[in-house]
Amino acid sequence: MNIEQKISLAAAGAVEKLYGVADTALVQIAKTRKEFTGDYTLVVFPLLKASRKSPDATANEIGEYLVAHNPEIEGFNVIKGFLNISLRPSFWAARFGEIADDPDFGRGAPTGRTVMVEYSSPNTNKPLHLGHIRNNLLGWSVAEILRECGNDVLKANLVNDRGIHICKSMLAWQLFGNGETPESSGMKGDHLVGKYYVRFNDELKKDESLLEQAQEMLRKWEAHDPEIYALWERMNGWVYDGFEATYQRLGVDFDRMYYESQTYLLGKALVEDGLAKGVFYRRDDGSVWCDLTADGLDEKLLLRSDGTSVYMTQDLGTAYRRFEDEQLDGLIYVVGNEQNYHFQVLKLLLARLGYTSWSDAIYHLSYGMVELPEGKMKSREGTVVDADDLVEGMVETAREMSQELGKLDGLSADESAAIAETVGLGALKYFILKVDPRKTMLFDPRESIDFNGNTGPFIQYTHARICSVLRKGRNADGGGNDHSDTDYAKVGAPESYLPEELEIIKLLSDYPAVVQAAGQSYSPALVASYAYDLAKLYNSYYHDHSILREEDSAVRAFRLRLSEQVAGVIKKAMRLLGITVPERM
């Protein structure tokens, strides 16, 4: 139970004792806004009906009761119906001790739940772009956050490796490729295949018969024509090598790989089941449908008249198989909001088929599109921002900036390169993840992503600076004498803590609740925002109070401890975003 919950419980107890009302919904506890004195605030307006007194009188009464019955509460003040409660410094000092002693600080207790997060899910006919980057970063981060919340998490990738779009690349390569390979051209495999996908569309303008040829190729593929199958495997292999390089650089990974070529036939049994149960029906032409008009949607096709399945059929089948095979308690699809309709229908169909618990366990994490100043990315208009180019550009900018600022002086080439990689990716990831996933976000390729202000590098810098202080602190204390043996809570008297130091402890103390909230709302943005607040608060403290020059050794030790914990929590929070924090930059 966190502190807020404890206060809330105490307040509810006070209300029940004083007014005889036991409705916890009336007890609203929030963190006190920083312009007022206090740690937690009780809003008394909802309680007035029960107290039959003025807001201030009610607040005072509750305040006095709380102080009398809760030793950790130091005092209170009342402003316009808001009861601001202050906890004793000794309470916060003890809290700090707990934080410092807990290597797993922030991690939730095991929930016993298994959750699958499906994300990335690329097509194998072109390289990844900016939209995929948001998907990948979000999916990976949400998975890590859910894991930190105590769930068993499986990261899944469903690769769309078959279909007419793949055949287009294959056909263009066959006709115009002259045997070009990633090795012969020096091109990354996914980019090479993407080149032929573009080529197909160009050639199609001159020769419309190409479309039929591509369709013929798809038929041959489905019939396992050896030549076509070999070509398909070869070109997909190139793409996978390319994707793997991009994934690695982005730092995303998967526990389960699914390939649509192996799953696209799934789901037909479910359709038969649905027909038998009478929830689906067959039209005269043989196609199978489900009537969803009662739920405000349209009729949905499940099998074509030629008996082949559609996207929805496959998704039904894969969902069924996953729930069966992995015993999932939750299945989260990280897919753009353009597919809201699809997932609405998917859940509805599962419910109609009788799998209501599975239907309820599915959550579509519907994230917003990344738009350019001129609107959506359109491959036809050449406005697609390529993922590899973007990452490379960020790292390059980081390198230049580090050089300009003289941060790389005295470092080896390897160290410099590593810092540029860390900072460039940190800037990109934070830029994407700090935005509420559900919202459409804007990216302007002409303006490079910032490295100052509310950015990844700002937070990384705070960490690096703390590391620098800690290094020097150890040396000053005679070398090798780290502080891990010291009892944190007893370092420095709590009464001597500066207000800023208490603020930092309070913010550190919030971290586990932030992780939980991020997990519940599937929002890495909450973690990003927290990390920024913590870095900002610490920077201000760092600016105003010297740590190493502090003469009182107990106070100095406390400040080093505090700094160490700030660095630690920053590192934990940033890790959940997939951002590494450097020890120097």
Added chain:
RNA sequence: GGUCUCAUAGUUCAAGGGAUAGAACGGAAGUUUCCUAAACUUCAAAUACAGGUUCGAGUCCUGUUGAGACUACCA
């Protein structure tokens, strides 16, 4: 046409129905014999419009305007 999102400083983003709407970038002005100035401090600057519910609305409801998505026998 129908369904669904979204609309906050010049710009990009915050704000669990609660106090004087927070940041950052950009703009103006400062801080370095001192632990990393990728930092810190100060100033100017916003809830699209009109109603309603509520003790209290950026947040909930209705309408208007504007932007976007979906509405395939594609995936």
